[in-house]
Amino acid sequence: MLTNAAAKAAQPLSRAHKLYDSGGLFLLVTPAGTKSWRLKYRRAGREQLKTLGRFPDVNLAQARTLRDQAKQDLARGVDQLEQLRSFADIARAWHAHNLARWSPVHADDVIAGLERDVFPAIGAMPIGDIRPSELLQLIRRVEARGCRATASRLRQRLSAVFGFAIAQDLVAADPAAQLGRAMTGTGLVQPHPALIDIAECRALLHACEFARANLHVRLASRFLALTAVRLDAVRGMRWGEIEWSCMDTGRPAWRVPPARMKLARAKKGEARFAHLVPLSAPALAVLVAAAEIQGQRDGMSIDPEHLVFAARGGAAPIGRGSIGALIARAGYQGRHVPHGWRSSFSTILNDDLGPDFRAAIDRALAHSPKDKVEAAYNRSGMIDQRTAIFNRWGELLAG
Known part of the structure; x- marks a missing residue:
């Protein structure tokens, strides 16, 4: 005792x-x-x-x-003890409440951060007993690791949990609301390394052709550059996603399923959120080469469920780090990464095509309009401009 x-x-x-x-x-x-x-x-x-x-x-x-x-x-059968909900209880309920609109990757990142940086310190505490100074201590431990952006996201998530609790009358105030005043700040955001000179982009593609790598990796790397999509879209690409005579463009195009796009989870199951990528002549040449590796000369005759760019054995996608490793072996480590092609695409084409194409370039990168009203009512895919954009990008990279 x-x-x-x-x-x-x-x-x-x-x-x-x-x-x-x-x-x-x-x-x-x-x-x-x-x-x-x-x-x-x-x-x-x-x-x-x-x-x-x-x-x-x-x-x-x-x-x-x-x-x-x-x-x-x-x-006496009189329960005047109101059930106490710990911070971890409420945080997990908040997490479960948001699962329907989060992607699995984001949902895993959120709960992993809470379990690593928050629950060990305050998870068992009653949510109503937590004070700003206690939250600031755990935030500062994250900042001390040099993870200032992570600390900023963590503060936002803590505030969201308390907002969730306020809505259910479990607490009266959000002790995380003013923590930003005492935080270090995120500092400058470091962009992905990316080449923004077209001659250097061509040189990189040429170097990758001769760097040591599986042929499927080299083809996937070139296709990634020509389409400027996110890496996972290319890694999971299947032959059935290619529309050899696309009704939207009248030409070959790749319809990327929403499940592999960077979207809210609720949108990933709806076909209308697929991303259409018009295919330039150089991009089609890559697909022809990939088809020939699989013993086919007519892309339309390949099993639609087969991966376009498969690892050795053909049953699994190429490794997540394989294209990045290829770029590094080509001599561009620290200067360019797979995701950097999106910056190259946007920077070079905005300069080349001018302001009239700015909105179409954003749509070509699958960026949603920032204006929510426009996003709701403007259903135009700018497909003609986007087709011209990808054709021009193919020309520039081909030299």
Whole structure:
């Protein structure tokens, strides 16, 4: 059993910890040094928790009296103990609430960050007991790792959790709302390394042709450059996604399924959010070469479910890091990455084609209009301009 002296002497650790008394009563000590009395009890077969007050405002004798009063109420069938929800409980409920609109990758990133940087410190605490200083401590630990952008995202997520709790009358205020005033800040965003001179882009493609790599990797690298899509779209590309006579363009095009696009999860299952990429002559040449590797000379006769760019054995996509490794072996490490082709595409074509094509270039990169009203009502895909854009990009890269 505890004593007041032991409660006073209890020191904070890196994680919240408990000092048990008796009858379900314990003292919770957080990493910030906050000490609160908690009562654990069962109702209808389920474990319940309640905060009885903070130490030393409530001493041990008073906490035991509150415990006994609560148990007497329970014995009479009067449950005046409102269920205490810990921060981790609420955060997981908030996470589950948002799963339908998040991509699986983003959802995994959110919960992993909370489990790594938040739950060990405050996850067991009652959400209503958490103070701004306790949140600032865990934010500063993330900043101390040099992860300032991660710390900023974490603050936003903490605030979202408290907003979720406010909407359910579980807390009255958001202690994360003003943390930004005491944070280091994210600093300058470091863009992906990318070549923005067309002659250097051509030189990179030429160097990749002769660098050591599987032929499928070299073809995928060239196709990625010519289409300026995201890496996973190319890695998972299947022959059935190619429309050799696309009804939208009248020419060959690649309809990238929404499941492999960077979209909210709710949009990934709707075909209308597919991204159409008109195929230039150089891009078609890459597909012909890929078809010949698979023993076909007519792209339309290949099994539509087969991968276009497969790893050795043909059953799996090329590795996520294979194109990046190819670029590095070609002598461009630190100067260009696979995602950098999107910056190359936008920068060079905006300069080459001028402001009249700016909106179409953004649509060619599958960027949604920033104006939400326009996004809702303007269904134009600018397909004619986008076809001209990809043809021009193919010409520029081919030299």
